Amino acid sequence: MFGFLFRTIGLVLLVASFVALIADGVRSVAAERLVLTPLGATWYALDPSSLGLAQAVVQRYVAAFVWDPVIQTVLLWPTFAVGGVFALLLMALGRRRRPRRVEA
Structure with missing residues (x-):
């Protein structure tokens, strides 16, 4: 339950971070210098x-x-960096664990 929630919020945050990265890229091209919000x-x-x-x-x-x-x-x-780190952290916290194999 919580894993799905963490993965979903992480994915939404990752998309928002990507949008912020694209916006910074567009502003950087328009200003002809690096612009990081x-x-x-x-x-x-x-x-x-x-x-x-x-x-x-x-x-x-x-x-x-x-x-x-x-x-x-x-x-x-920068917004994209902070959002991306938190997104990856949430997705890692919500990842599905593989069942352990017990070898005899």
Whole structure:
């Protein structure tokens, strides 16, 4: 059950990461230089209020130092790279295990 869910979410996230990679490629060709959209900019463009809410929740309930050096650094990484890594991680967590052969 959870394996199917992880694989499905991972596949959707992988497709979204590929779309972000294509968008960055198109922007790079148009600008005639390398353009990589940071995850924070993508998140802010999609839903700015949730980004502020996530910051408040992490700083209040987890720890302030987790937001400032850790999450802010990840938010500066390219969207396609972060999404691709999380997609592959979810797909690996949800992969089907092969039955073990017992040889006598």
